[in-house]
Amino acid sequence: MTLITDIRLRRVLDSRGNATVEADVLTESGGFGRGKAPSGASTGEYEAIELPAQEAIANARDDALPRLVGEVHAGNQRDVDAALRAADGSDDFSEIGANSAVAISMAAAKAGADVLGAPLFQHLGGTFRGNEYPTPLGNIIGGGEHAADATNIQEFLAAPVGAPSVEDAVFANAAVHQEVHDILAERDLPAGKGDEGAWAPSVSDDEAFEIMEEAVETVADDFGFAITFGLDVAGAELYDDEEDGYVYDDGVKSTEEQIEYIAEKVEEYDLVYVEDPLDENDYEAFADLTDRVGDQTLVCGDDLFVTNVERLEAGIAAGAGNSILIKPNQIGTLTDAVDAIELATRNGYESVVSHRSGETEDTTIAHLAVATDAPFIKTGAVGGERTAKLNELIRIEDNAV
Numbered sequence: 001m002t003l004i005t006d007i008r009l010r011r012v013l014d015s016r017g018n019a020t021v022e023a024d025v026l027t028e029s030g031g032f033g034r035g036k037a038p039s040g041a042s043t044g045e046y047e048a049i050e051l052p053a054q055e056a057i058a059n060a061r062d063d064a065l066p067r068l069v070g071e072v073h074a075g076n077q078r079d080v081d082a083a084l085r086a087a088d089g090s091d092d093f094s095e096i097g098a099n100s101a102v103a104i105s106m107a108a109a110k111a112g113a114d115v116l117g118a119p120l121f122q123h124l125g126g127t128f129r130g131n132e133y134p135t136p137l138g139n140i141i142g143g144g145e146h147a148a149d150a151t152n153i154q155e156f157l158a159a160p161v162g163a164p165s166v167e168d169a170v171f172a173n174a175a176v177h178q179e180v181h182d183i184l185a186e187r188d189l190p191a192g193k194g195d196e197g198a199w200a201p202s203v204s205d206d207e208a209f210e211i212m213e214e215a216v217e218t219v220a221d222d223f224g225f226a227i228t229f230g231l232d233v234a235g236a237e238l239y240d241d242e243e244d245g246y247v248y249d250d251g252v253k254s255t256e257e258q259i260e261y262i263a264e265k266v267e268e269y270d271l272v273y274v275e276d277p278l279d280e281n282d283y284e285a286f287a288d289l290t291d292r293v294g295d296q297t298l299v300c301g302d303d304l305f306v307t308n309v310e311r312l313e314a315g316i317a318a319g320a321g322n323s324i325l326i327k328p329n330q331i332g333t334l335t336d337a338v339d340a341i342e343l344a345t346r347n348g349y350e351s352v353v354s355h356r357s358g359e360t361e362d363t364t365i366a367h368l369a370v371a372t373d374a375p376f377i378k379t380g381a382v383g384g385e386r387t388a389k390l391n392e393l394i395r396i397e398d399n400a401v
């Protein structure tokens with residue numbers, strides 16, 4: 001019933017106004033699924049390769065479609081993704097593009113769910129999945145590669161850890177976003193927004209810490225549950241080989257100083273989450289920091305692990321981090337993303353399913369997070385391409401999908 005009978009690929013816009021790949025998958029019994037590839041700006045060195053959209057589409061039409069159409073069932077996600085890998089032939093999807101691969105992979109999953117008449121999270125997670133919903137980490141203040149002339153740390157993320165429901169958590173993050181706007185106005189600090197909708201004021205990282213602390217405390221009092229915050233340092237973007245350290249506006253920190261700096265911030269602000277605090281090649285420094293603060297906070301690898309099972313295995317062996325960011329387009333297929341989550345779970349690592357800075361209205365990651373019982377999802381706080389996922393989570397919780 002779910003035999004793939006047609007795949008249509010086209011170029012559409014992402015949230016930055018760049019071209020991305022949209023895939024439609026149709027099945028024998030009338031099933032339909034549509035997926036769109038997101039795109040990163042602070043990409044990891046070891047990510048799967050995104051090709052220019054037109055090139056990815058042309059290559060996927062030539063190489064992948066003949067192996068899928070009339071050959072593979074959309075309901076068998078592992079077969080779909082194995083066919084994509086076989087069609088590509090490389091380790092990093094550099095032939096058909098990880099953007100074509102992930103769009104087709106997600107579209108096939110939705111077509112499979114459509115035939116079953118089940119929500120995507122149930123198709124992916126099965127009836128025996130747990131009954132947890134992820135806590136959304138909301139990007140509130142940001143800079144780095146996502147906004148010019150703003151903070152050095154890429155993301156200051158609200159974490160509504162005490163929220164009784166996804167709905168409350170989503171609204172709490174939006175309230176923190178508004179509260180920060182008010183604090184910035186009081187301080188006469190004009191601010192535009194970065195790529196993910198976070199405020200991007202021209203302030204020091206220290207001032208951003210203070211503003212976040214004030215905002216989450218105010219909103220926690222208003223909402224009556226605990227809200228803390230965390231960071232995506234995007235350490236690989238700060239690390240400079242020639243300087244042999246992390247380059248901030250106010251100077252360069254050695255690796256030891258960077259570990260000390262992050263550990264102090266974890267203590268001072270009770271940070272619950274620290275993503276990529278160190279360079280993507282430095283498992284040892286990740287392990288040192290995890291040793292120091294891993295019992296107080298999540299130390300998450302994004303550019304470090306790139307949703308890649310082999311890199312995660314190396315991290316587990318080294319004791320690097322205690323958490324992994326999961327970005328399906330970083331590795332190319334849903335199967336690979338789920339394999340990374342399962343390996344993480346078996347080894348006591350928490351999974352944080354994530355958007356990219358360049359996004360679309362696609363809501364697959366909301367379903368993936370629920371399907372796999374991921375404890376966290378990182379998908380912004382405001383902005384249409386972000387609220388598409390957040391509102392979908394609210395619907396999933398409300399049994400309305």
Ligand SMILES: C=C(OP(=O)(O)O)C(=O)O
Nearest residue numbers: 040041042043355356357
């Ligand atoms: C979402 C992120 O940004 P990008 O998509 O630019 O890699 C991130 O670094 O976690």
Ligand SMILES: [Mg+2]
Nearest residue numbers: 232275276302
């Ligand atoms: Mg990151």
